[in-house]
Structure formats: C-alpha cells, structure tokens
Amino acid sequence: MATSTAPPHASSGQPRGGPGAPREALRDVEALRDVVVVAADRTPFSRAGRAYARASSQDLLAAALDGLTARTGLAGERLGTVVAGSVLRHSTDLNLTREALLSSALAPTTPTTDLAMACATGLEAAVIVANAIRVGQIDSGIAGGADSASDAPLVVGDDLRRTLLAARAARSATQRLKALAGLRPSAVRIEAPRNAEPRTGLSMGEHAALTAAAWGISREAQDELAAHSHHALAAAWDGGFFDDLVTTYLGLRRDDVLRPSTTVEALAALKPVFGRDLPADQPGAASMTAGNSTPLTDGAAVVLLASRAWAQERSLPVLARMVDAEAAAVDFVTGTDGLLTAPVYAMPRLLDRIGWTLQDADVLEIHEAFASTVLATLAAWESEEFCRERLGRPALGAVDRARLNPVGSSLATGHPFAATGGRVLATAAKQLHRLATSRGADDDDATPDRKPRALISVCAAGGQGVVMALEAA
Amino acid sequence: MAPATRPRDLYAELVRTGPGAALARKAGLPRPALLRRFEAGAPLLVGPALVLTVGSGASAFRTREAGGALASLLTRAGADVQLELAEQGQRLGAVVVDATGATDVGDLAALGLALGPAVRRLAPSSRVILVGRTPGDDDVEAAAVQQGLEGITRTVGKELRAGATANLLRLSSGAGAAELAGPLAFVASPRSAFVDGQVIEVARSAHDDDARDALSRSERPLEGAVAVVTGAARGIGRATAQVLARQGAHVVVVDVPAASGDLARTANGVRGEALALDVTAGDAPARLAEHLGRRLGERRLVVVHNAGITRDRLLVNLDAARWESVLAVNLAAPLRLTEALVEADLLGGGARVVGVSSTSGLAGNRGQANYAASKAGVAGMVRALAPRLAELGGTANAVAPGFIETEMTAKIPPVLRQLGRRTASLQQGGLPVDVAETVAWLAEPASVGVTGQVVRVCGQALVGA
Numbered sequence: 023m024a025t026s027t028a029p030p031h032a033s034s035g036q037p038r039g040g041p042g043a044p045r046e047a048l049r050d051v052e053a054l055r056d057v058v059v060v061a062a063d064r065t066p067f068s069r070a071g072r073a074y075a076r077a078s079s080q081d082l083l084a085a086a087l088d089g090l091t092a093r094t095g096l097a098g099e100r101l102g103t104v105v106a107g108s109v110l111r112h113s114t115d116l117n118l119t120r121e122a123l124l125s126s127a128l129a130p131t132t133p134t135t136d137l138a139m140a141c142a143t144g145l146e147a148a149v150i151v152a153n154a155i156r157v158g159q160i161d162s163g164i165a166g167g168a169d170s171a172s173d174a175p176l177v178v179g180d181d182l183r184r185t186l187l188a189a190r191a192a193r194s195a196t197q198r199l200k201a202l203a204g205l206r207p208s209a210v211r212i213e214a215p216r217n218a219e220p221r222t223g224l225s226m227g228e229h230a231a232l233t234a235a236a237w238g239i240s241r242e243a244q245d246e247l248a249a250h251s252h253h254a255l256a257a258a259w260d261g262g263f264f265d266d267l268v269t270t271y272l273g274l275r276r277d278d279v280l281r282p283s284t285t286v287e288a289l290a291a292l293k294p295v296f297g298r299d300l301p302a303d304q305p306g307a308a309s310m311t312a313g314n315s316t317p318l319t320d321g322a323a324v325v326l327l328a329s330r331a332w333a334q335e336r337s338l339p340v341l342a343r344m345v346d347a348e349a350a351a352v353d354f355v356t357g358t359d360g361l362l363t364a365p366v367y368a369m370p371r372l373l374d375r376i377g378w379t380l381q382d383a384d385v386l387e388i389h390e391a392f393a394s395t396v397l398a399t400l401a402a403w404e405s406e407e408f409c410r411e412r413l414g415r416p417a418l419g420a421v422d423r424a425r426l427n428p429v430g431s432s433l434a435t436g437h438p439f440a441a442t443g444g445r446v447l448a449t450a451a452k453q454l455h456r457l458a459t460s461r462g463a464d465d466d467d468a469t470p471d472r473k474p475r476a477l478i479s480v481c482a483a484g485g486q487g488v489v490m491a492l493e494a495a
Numbered sequence: 496m497a498p499a500t501r502p503r504d505l506y507a508e509l510v511r512t513g514p515g516a517a518l519a520r521k522a523g524l525p526r527p528a529l530l531r532r533f534e535a536g537a538p539l540l541v542g543p544a545l546v547l548t549v550g551s552g553a554s555a556f557r558t559r560e561a562g563g564a565l566a567s568l569l570t571r572a573g574a575d576v577q578l579e580l581a582e583q584g585q586r587l588g589a590v591v592v593d594a595t596g597a598t599d600v601g602d603l604a605a606l607g608l609a610l611g612p613a614v615r616r617l618a619p620s621s622r623v624i625l626v627g628r629t630p631g632d633d634d635v636e637a638a639a640v641q642q643g644l645e646g647i648t649r650t651v652g653k654e655l656r657a658g659a660t661a662n663l664l665r666l667s668s669g670a671g672a673a674e675l676a677g678p679l680a681f682v683a684s685p686r687s688a689f690v691d692g693q694v695i696e697v698a699r700s701a702h703d704d705d706a707r708d709a710l711s712r713s714e715r716p717l718e719g720a721v722a723v724v725t726g727a728a729r730g731i732g733r734a735t736a737q738v739l740a741r742q743g744a745h746v747v748v749v750d751v752p753a754a755s756g757d758l759a760r761t762a763n764g765v766r767g768e769a770l771a772l773d774v775t776a777g778d779a780p781a782r783l784a785e786h787l788g789r790r791l792g793e794r795r796l797v798v799v800h801n802a803g804i805t806r807d808r809l810l811v812n813l814d815a816a817r818w819e820s821v822l823a824v825n826l827a828a829p830l831r832l833t834e835a836l837v838e839a840d841l842l843g844g845g846a847r848v849v850g851v852s853s854t855s856g857l858a859g860n861r862g863q864a865n866y867a868a869s870k871a872g873v874a875g876m877v878r879a880l881a882p883r884l885a886e887l888g889g890t891a892n893a894v895a896p897g898f899i900e901t902e903m904t905a906k907i908p909p910v911l912r913q914l915g916r917r918t919a920s921l922q923q924g925g926l927p928v929d930v931a932e933t934v935a936w937l938a939e940p941a942s943v944g945v946t947g948q949v950v951r952v953c954g955q956a957l958v959g960a
Contacts, residue, residue, distance in 0.1 A: 085756075088759050088763055089756075089759045089769075091759075091762075091763055092758065092759035092760075092761075092762035092763050092768065092769035093762075093768065093771075094768065095747075095766070097763040097764075097765075097766040097767075098766050262752070264752075266771060268752075268755070269755040269756055269758075269759050269771075270752075270753060270754065270755045270756035270757075271756055337789050337790050337792070339789065
C-alpha cells in the first residue's frame with residue numbers, strides 16, 4: 023500500500039512544545055495494564071420507523087449484549103462493568119443500561135453505568151471502561167450504546183407539564199380541579215426532540231453546512247465519499263466482515279440504510295436539504311443532501327474490553343489493543359469553530375502524546391455524521407495555515423484515502439447516535455486484526471517493523487468529540 | 496423474534512381426551528400415547544425390569560450371578576430387577592432377555608413363549624430389550640437364529656402400544672458388559688422414547704475403561720467435553736445443544752450468520768458460545784478448527800453435523816442448483832469439517848462424530864433424490880470414519896430421524912404429514928429432543944462400543960427401518 027506524502031514535520035523529529043507537549047504525569051503510563059478489544063456485537067442498523075419501529079433503546083441494547091455474550095460464551099458470567107447510554111432518552115430510562123443488562127444473559131451481578139456524551143457516548147464509554155481496566159480496578163467490561171429514533175420520547179410543553187404536576191400535588195378534588203382549570207388550550211402541545219443545538223437554534227445539519235461552506239467542501243466530494251461508504255460497506259458485508267460483529271435482530275440481517283447500488287450520479291440528483299440559506303456563490307453552500315448526511319437510525323452496539331490476562335484465561339482471542347484516547351470541545355457558540363470540529367483539536371493532542379503521526383494510521387475511522395464533516399476535518403488537518411494558527415503546530419498532513427473508512431461508515435450504516443462509537447471501535451479493531459493476520463501470513467511482504475495502527479474520530483453534538491488510538495493486539 | 500412454536504399434532508391431542516379416546520377405540524383409529532421422556536430425578540423405568548435368559552448355547556456373559564450380567568447392569572443403572580414373572584402385582588417397566596446363547600432354531604420359539612406373558616404385563620412407556628450376538632459365519636444355524644431375533648424385535652415393536660418400545664442390542668465378538676452398559680441403560684431409559692424397532696451393534700473396544708469410568712459418574716457424562724453442533728439456531732440442532740449441555744458438555748453452536756439472532760439465544764440458553772459460520776464456506780473448516788483449537792484445551796471433542804437443508808423436486812425436475820446446495824450443506828460440509836478437525840489433531844482421545852442422516856436417506860423418498868443422496872452419504876461417512884477414530888477410543892455414528900415435529904416437517908402437506916406420523920409404530924411424530932437425546936447418548940464415553948452405525952430415531956417408522 024502506498025503511503026501518502028508525509029508532511030515535513032513528521033520525519034524531521036519536530037520538537038514537541040506548546041499544546042502538543044507530553045504531560046509529566048503520563049511518564050507512569052508504562053505501569054498501567056494493556057487494555058484489549060476482545061469482541062464486539064451490534065444489531066444491524068435500521069432506518070427509523072422500519073424493522074425496529076416497535077423496539078426500545080433498552081430492547082436494542084439487550085439484544086446487542088446477548089449477541090456479545092453468545093459470541094464470547096459469557097452467559098451467566100459477572101463482568102467488571104457495563105457502561106452504555108443513549109442520546110434520545112425517555113424519562114423512564116433512568117437505569118437504561120441496568121435494565122438492558124437484566125434482560126440479557128449476563129450475570130445480574132454485573133454493575134452498570136449510564137453515560138451520555140451525545141454521539142460520542144459509545145466511544146467515551148469505551149474510554150471509561152478501558153481506564154478502569156488499565157488501572158486494575160476491573161478486569162473486563164462492556165462499553166456501548168443504543169438509540170431508537172423510532173421510539174423517541176415525546177414531551178409535553180412546560181405549561182401543561184407544570185399544570186399536571188400541580189394537579190397531582192393537590193390534596194383535594196377541589197384543588198385538583200382548580201389546578202386543571204388554569205389550563206389554556208394553547209398549552210396542550212407536544213414537543214418532539216429536535217436535532218438542534220439549544221444555544222444556537224440551528225440543527226446539526228445547518229451547523230455542518232456552515233463548516234462545509236467555511237472549508238469550501240464541494241458537493242461532488244461529498245457525494246463521492248457517500249458513494250464510497252455504501253460500496254465499501256456492501257463489500258464488507260458480502261465478504262463476511264460482519265459475521266462476528268453483528269447479530270441479527272427482529273428479522274433484520276443487514277443494515278437497511280445501506281444501498282449497495284447507489285452511484286455518485288444518483289446521489290448528485292438529490293436536492294440539498296441543509297445550507298440552503300447560505301449565499302449560493304459560496305463554495306460548499308447548499309451541498310448537503312439526504313444522500314451525504316446520515317438518516318435517523320435505530321440500533322445498538324457494544325464492545326467487550328479486558329486485560330490481556332482476562333482474555334487469555336478464557337481462551338478468547340483479542341482483536342486490538344487500545345492505546346490511548348483524547349476528548350476535546352470547541353466554542354461553536356461564540357467562537358469560529360464548527361459544531362462538529364472538536365476532533366480536529368483532539369487528534370493532534372492524542373498523536374503528540376503517544377508519538378504517532380496521522381500517517382501512521384493504517385486505518386483511519388472518521389465517523390461520517392455528514393460527508394462534509396469528514397472532509398472538513400481532513401481539510402483542517404491538511405491546512406498549514408489552520409494548524410499553525412489554531413493548533414499551534416505544523417499541519418498533520420494528508421492521509422491516504424484508501425485508509426479512510428475502508429469498510430464504510432455512518433453514511434452507509436446509519437447513525438443510531440450512542441451506538442456509533444461501539445460500531446466504529448469494533449470495525450477498527452477487526453480491521454487491525456485482519457491486517458495483522460494477513461501480514462503475518464505473507465512473509466514476502468515488506469512488512470514495516472511495527473504493528474498495524476488505527477485512529478478513530480467521532481464528533482458529537484454540543485461541540486464535543488472523542489478520538490482514540492488502537493494497535494493490533 | 497419470538498421462537499417459532501412447535502407444530503402441534505391436533506389429532507394426537509384429540510384422542511387423548513375422554514370422548515376422543517372412546518371414539519378412536521370404537522373406530523379402530525390409532526391412539527398415539529403420550530411418551531415418557533427424560534425428567535431430572537425420575538426413575539429409569541416405570542416399573543420393575545424382568546430379566547430372562549433364553550438359549551441352549553452359552554451366554555456371552557461369563558458370570559455366575561443370578562440373572563447374569565444383565566441383571567447387575569440394570570441394577571446399577573437404577574432398575575428394580577426381577578428374575579421371574581410374579582403371579583400378579585406391579586406392571587413391568589421392562590422385559591430384558593439375554594438371548595446371546597440362542598443357537599438352535601428351537602430357541603426362537605422358546606424366546607417367544609417366554610416373552611409373551613411378560614409382554615402382557617408391560618406398563619405404558621415400558622421397554623422390551625433383547626440382547627443377542629452379531630451373527631457370524633462360524634455356526635450357520637446360530638447365525639440364522641440370531642438374525643431371527645431381529646424379526647421378533649421388530650414385530651414386537653409393531654405390536655406394542657401405549658408408548659412401549661422394543662429394541663435389539665447385538666454384541667459382536669469379544670464385546671461384554673463394559674461396552675453394553677451404556678447402550679442398555681439408554682434403550683431402557685425414557686431418553687430413548689422415540690427409538691423403536693432398532694438393532695444396535697455393540698462392539699468390543701480397547702477403551703472399555705472409558706465406559707466403566709463413565710458409568711460411575713453418569714449424572715453428567717459429558718462433563719469435560721466440548722460439543723460442536725452445526726445448524727443449532729433452531730429445531731433439532733437447538734434441542735441437541737440443550738441436551739448436550741444438560742449432560743455436562745460445553746457447547747459451541749454454529750449456524751449461518753443470517754440466523755445469528757436465534758443462534759445467540761441457543762448459545763446463551765445453554766451457557767455455551769455461538770459461532771456464526773456458513774459450513775459450506777471455503778474457509779469454514781479452517782475457521783472451525785482454529786476456533787476449537789483455541790477453546791478445546793485438554794477436553795475431548797464431540798462434533799454433531801446437524802446443519803441440513805431440503806430442496807425437494809422429483810428427480811426429473813431437480814436442477815443443478817438444488818443438487819449442489821443440498822449436497823454442499825448436508826454431505827460435503829460434514830466431510831470437509833471432519834477432515835479439517837482430523838488434520839488439526841482435534842479428534843483425539845474419546846472424540847465423537849455424530850452425523851445426522853434421515854430415514855428418507857435410508858429408504859429413499861419421493862421428491863428427495865438430492866436429500867436422500869446426501870443423507871445416505873452421511874451413513875457411509877460415519878461407517879468409513881469409525882475405524883479411523885477407534886484407535887483413540889473415538890467413535891463415529893449417525894442418527895437418522897424419522898418424522899420429527901419441526902419447522903421443516905410443518906411444511907409437509909397435511910395428509911402426508913398425518914401419514915408420516917401415524918404409520919410409525921408409536922403412531923406419532925417425534926420431538927427434536929428425541930433426536931437430541933440419542934445424539935447425546937452417542938457422545939457419552941459409555942457409548943464407546945457403538946461405532947460406525949446409524950441409529951434411527953423414528954418411532955419405528957414404516958419406511959427406513
């Protein structure tokens with residue numbers, strides 16, 4: 023595989039300084055235990071309102087847990103923890119992960135934690151579980167998430183809610199009537215959760231459109247990325263890549279967002295849905311369509327992490343080692359950063375800490391919230407000007423596009439918010455395992471003297487993002 | 496997805512009601528009994544076992560104990576043994592005849608006359624078990640007489656009612672009590688509810704220590720074994736995984752990725768593990784061998800080739816695709832997988848290979864030339880494999896299910912379905928668990944003397960017996 027042109031700083035022993043300097047405390051990192059990705063499972067992902075129209079997040083999460091338990095033979099076993107969450111939460115989901123666990127085949131003595139970090143929930147859950155394993159608190163744990171856009175909670179308006187609460191608190195029938203009498207017809211309205219940022223009022227798509235315009239991301243490039251995602255995912259399914267990563271659920275065998283036969287031409291015919299109010303002469307304006315954005319999706323994904331010894335004791339294979347992770351957040355409200363650009367900042371911090379370059383990644387998984395998000399992220403890392411001014415360092419450089427989302431990503435799988443982190447982590451780990459296995463098998467290959475590496479980047483609502491580094495086990 | 500409910504036999508349910516039974520009796524219609532099946536802690540037999548010895552020659556068992564070896568084997572298996580038919584009293588749970596010494600033609604009549612009064616006294620779900628010898632070529636009359644036992648067994652099987660069965664265990668030269676103990680306990684037990692009219696050969700094994708050891712811990716005879724079951728997402732495969740786990744095995748269930756949801760349910764239900772794998776895929780043998788190599792450790796391996804499909808058409812209408820797909824799943828996959836496991840040295844001491852044949856394969860069945868070819872092929876496979884595995888105390892056998900109530904047989908047209916059920920001696924279809932129990936028995940260490948055989952689980956079906 024040809025490597026892309028490395029940026030000058032990559033090979034010139036660039037002295038680390040400023041924001042990229044390694045932190046003092048991390049010198050003890052050697053004392054920490056290895057954390058490995060043992061196995062993973064997810065449901066096939068389904069466009070909202072289809073196969074899983076009647077399934078809740080809890081059902082989906084339990085199904086993914088059961089698939090993972092079966093694959094690893096862990097039924098009845100107590101694990102160190104299960105950390106998972108969902109983005110679209112019902113008020114009754116106060117113990118979502120716990121309830122899902124109790125529906126699953128795992129031992130009911132396994133403790134759980136609910137976690138929320140918008141679309142980065144699943145990946146952040148993995149960071150939390152991994153860290154507990156690294157320091158020796160636990161030996162094994164599951165990280166993941168589930169979301170059902172079909173089963174989204176509806177909320178009554180504040181006026182109606184306050185009136186109903188007052189009526190419930192009333193001590194007599196008269197008081198109760200009095201409380202209810204205060205109700206105005208206008209108060210009776212139902213609020214569905216919206217994909218909008220509370221502080222800007224803009225939907226995520228509109229935010230992404232601003233970023234696309236700012237970086238001049240063309241419609242063609244976005245459609246090409248989307249077509250690649252579908253084609254790569256279809257090939258992966260056909261090749262059996264997901265045989266040990268996905269368990270069928272409610273009769274669905276594959277991701278139903280996937281359109282194997284889509285083409286750049288077909289995608290080009292779609293009407294823009296975001297950024298239509300932007301000046302038309304601006305490059306990248308009105309370039310985002312339903313084809314190069316992710317649809318609302320239902321699904322769940324979980325990943326089993328453990329210490330090496332734990333996996334070995336159970337004769338379980340290991341797919342990859344989790345090296346490190348970094349979270350970042352940007353000021354998208356008053357600042358100039360785009361809502362979904364936090365990984366732009368997180369990645370160089372992670373790379374500098376572990377001494378990798380962006381080009382070290384044999385696999386680069388960038389969550390495709392929108393095609394433009396991926397392209398804007400890459401553009402930022404390539405821009406000398408941006409990296410100098412905003413990151414205080416030379417550009418991270420270009421990446422070999424063959425290494426970018428090699429088996430497709432969210433545009434083709436769909437994006438059940440909290441489930442995406444688990445999906446991406448599993449996909450990256452499996453690819454590393456495959457690369458390591460095929461390199462080991464082929465001695466004639468000019469094998470680089472290091473294990474295959476992967477980098478993961480997931481952006482999230484609220485201007486946040488999480489990135490992670492993995493290495494073949 | 497909710498697991499498919501088992502197909503119901505409404506006729507059988509009807510004639511088990513008071514008015515239904517009366518009507519069926521008047522009209523001379525079949526009245527299928529509710530078969531007694533395995534229940535934890537339940538006794539081996541529903542009543543005492545009468546042990547008879549018939550024959551003018553010497554018994555195969557060199558023992559002077561009263562009632563001989565059979566009495567002591569049955570007692571160890573938990574039966575209450577009687578050596579004479581009491582004038583009256585409790586109905587019999589079994590009548591077991593040592594006919595290994597039957598060498599004269601006259602012995603056949605003697606056996607029949609001794610058996611008659613005992614058969615009259617049998618309780619529902621009881622057992623008739625004849626123990627004979629494999630006919631040899633040294634003594635022609637003895638060989639004829641021993642073959643005659645088969646005719647008696649199969650006829651008694653057809654005459655028995657109320658869920659009782661008749662089977663013949665045949666000892667080959669040198670085989671004795673150690674090899675017989677396991678098979679005898681199985682055909683006596685409720686685990687063999689749908690095994691009827693069968694002849695099971697019991698061979699001498701250099702590893703009969705295995706059998707002896709096994710009997711002392713017969714509660715969970717598969718403890719320390721890893722069992723692989725293909726096609727385990729549903730039906731017979733799922734039931735087999737459940738029974739193997741109940742008997743102590745660690746179970747690895749295999750099915751196509753498209754069935755992984757049901758497969759996960761099977762795996763979690765038996766605290767086993769799921770391996771989503773298309774057994775016909777080119778890399779399937781290597782992947783299975785790799786997976787088991789990692790998981791097996793010192794444990795012995797049990798392989799159950801259960802995955803199977805049907806693509807029915809009359810021979811003249813069978814296209815290449817229907818031939819190829821059925822042969823690939825039902826016959827080529829068991830061959831390839833077994834070969835890979837042998838090469839990977841995983842079928843070592845005490846290993847068990849169990850194929851799933853079919854009465855359709857043995858008797859032929861209209862519209863199933865492809866299926867019958869594959870299922871008869873399975874019988875050939877285990878026969879040829881048996882001597883290879885024998886050196887290390889391993890065995891290879893097949894079960895041949897008859898009409899079993901599954902999603903597959905639920906698709907048979909109603910009239911044919913009723914025929915399939917009622918033409919068996921037990922007048923009903925079997926359940927997946929009946930096949931599973933037989934597979935699990937073949938997997939036990941105590942079955943070391945049974946190898947290279949096809950055991951039908953068919954309620955003594957009219958065909959293929």
